[in-house]
Amino acid sequence: MRKETIMQVMDRAETIRPGEEIDPAAVKAFLQKNIQGLFGDIAITQFPSGYSNLTYLIDMGGCQMVLRRPPIGARVKAGHDMGREYKVLKALHPVFPYCPEPLAYTDDLSIIGAPFFVMEKLSGIILRKDLPRELSFSENQARQLCVTLIDLLADIHAIDIQKASLDFIGKPQGYVQRQVEGWSARYRKARTDDAPDCETVMAWLADKMPEDTNHPTLVHNDYKFDNVVLNPKRPEKIVGVLDWEMTTCGDPLMDLGNCLAYWVEKNDPKDMQMMRTMPTSMSGALTRQEILDQYENRTGRSTRQFDFYYCFGLFRLAVIAQQIYYRFFHKITNNKRFAMLIFAVTGLEKTALRVIESSDL
Structure with missing residues (x-):
């Protein structure tokens, strides 16, 4: 790509949204004191x-x-713990240089009204729903990018948690059960009158839970295309992995299931196409089955029970959307982008029900 084209496809910041401003003078004073x-x-x-x-x-x-800070009106403390994410990055960066280097953290609410941390900026391309006009992938490049994405997830799952001093991130025993029960409770708490009840999905997940894995790993917990940074000159190459806020230790197939919940193929039903947020349907992209095959070949782990993990990933994504929509529904935030999330919740429940109906678990 030419230099001007590279600049056009790089992820760019814009004017701050109303209601989400932060005090530049206060941030400047903090940075000069700590960096x-x-x-x-x-x-x-x-x-x-x-x-x-x-x-x-x-x-x-x-x-x-x-700079990263919690969203306005957030109710889920554990999902927006800036101190924990900073600590994870501190431990992880020396052994996994794809993650950004953390620079400073504070829980002093007098600075911007919330805890926050500052980290290095990883420069590159971040893919959104559709490829920008200035960027195109050949079928071979698209396939290579998908393979690289899954291979890098396998690398994350191979990190030695103890050697990296990441023992604090979570307890693997009972991980799947805690996830199913925890996200079910969150959905019921965040459900609004216009949202589906998801009770059939929650009951199936509770009934089909696999036993604890014998090989727990680091779990990124939000691994997807728009959380990786691509090389501007060779966009099929990944140079960084972002958003480690929910990192824990547990069953790696939960990580893969969460990833594939975002993975909409070009031949998927219309209601799934409407929920697509990344260019996973571009020509040459791996299918979900091909991703499973690649992950099995790379790790040696069986994906035989993957219907459970995929269904859980869809449900978890519905909960996240519902929690955000709850803030809009109850006027905790006035961000109009959140209004459409109720349709995502409904569509994700329908997709999860189709998985259940076709599963032989």
């Missing part, structure tokens, strides 16, 4: 995509960094 060598004026813009933690671009004296 050596910073000087000059500060400019803050916001990355527009995503529905979870808020992410800002800090430009100070020509040095670019990323």
Whole structure:
């Protein structure tokens, strides 16, 4: 790609959304106190995509960094624990350089009204729903990108948790049961009058839970295309992995199931196509079955019971959408992007029910 084309497809920050502003002077004072060598004026813009933690671009004296803070009106503390994510990155970066280096953290609410941390900015391309006009993949490049994505997930699952001093991230015993019960409770708590009850899906998941894995691993918990950074000159290559806020230790197939919940193929039903948020349907992209085959070949793990993991991934995604929609429904936030999420919740339940109906578990 030419230089001007590369610049056009790079992930860019924009004007901060109303109600999500942060105080530049307060952030500047914090940065100068905690990071050596910073000087000059500060400019803050916001990355527009995503529905979870808020992410800002800090430009100070020509040095670019990323600031992450919880969303406005968030109710789920564990999913937005800035201190925990900072600690994970601190331990992980030396053994997995694909993750950004954390630079500073504070829980002092007087600075911007919420805990936050600052990390290095990984420059590159982040894929959204559709490829930008300036970027195209050959079928071979698309396939290679998908293979790389799954191989890198296998690398994450191969990290030695103890050697990386990541023992604090979670207990693998009873992980699947805690996930099913925890996300079911969250859905019931966040359900609004216009949302489906999902009781059939929750009952099936509770009934079909596999036993604890004998080989628990690091679990990223939100591994997908728009959480990886691509090489601007060779976009089939991945140079970074983002959003480690929900990282834990448990069954790696839960990670793969969560990933494939986002994976909409070009021949999937119309209601699934409407929920697509990443270019997983581009020509040459792996199918979900091909991804399972690639993961099995790379790790040696069986995906025989994958209907459970895929169904759970769909349900979990529905819960996340419902929790965000709850904040809009009850006017905790006025972000109009959240209004359409109720249709995603309904569509995800329908997809999960189709998995259940066709499963032989």
